[in-house]
Amino acid sequence: MKRVQVKGKDVRQGGLTKYLNRKIGVMATFYMTYRDNKEWNAKIFRGNIVSASNGLVVLSDPATGMQYILRYRNLDYITFD
Template sequence: MSNKKQSQRQQQQGYPIPAVTPVQPTYPYGFYAPSGSVIGAPPSAQPSGTSGQAVPGMLPIEESFVENILRLNKGKLATVYMTFENNPEWPAKVFRGVIEAAGRDHLILSDPQTGRRYLLLMVYLNYVTFDEEIVYTSPQSLASYPPR
């Protein structure tokens, strides 16, 4: 039955007809629109062209993304833990290799024993461990990477 016919029938039977109000979609904080702006984020979370205030011992706010931390540790051996939902064959998997590159949505590892390379999607990433100290606080290291 069409909505119009249903509304007419409900009105004839004495049922109140609810008002329909258009709803704007809401997005979780940090959801990026195709334009690159953050949708639904509070004003302080909006990306800006300038770096945030530097906190001693930490990367500036805009630069402490997982992808940047992985880039700073390029060439180091890492263990990457990933979960693949709705996959009965292997719902979780561990990858071990040297970090070759990291982007906004991916990580490239190479297995030093087999030479095999893995292109891993960040959406499946749970966490990463290192057997050695990691680089996290060097803003000078980020200068070699182009801005987004």
């Protein structure tokens, strides 16, 4: 199972899903890296956490109304308001 970093600690992907599901409705900023992408290598997504499942999280940006489906594999780290 893939490990990701949360607050500087390694967390298994399943643990991250459980953690994010407890944060549904919370505003968060996701810092993502997309290797081999010439247009944008790194991107920041901000929004309320709508749901999290195995390998994916859904964010809703209240400022624009956009929803984003993000993959854990591109996740660098998360900050919460």
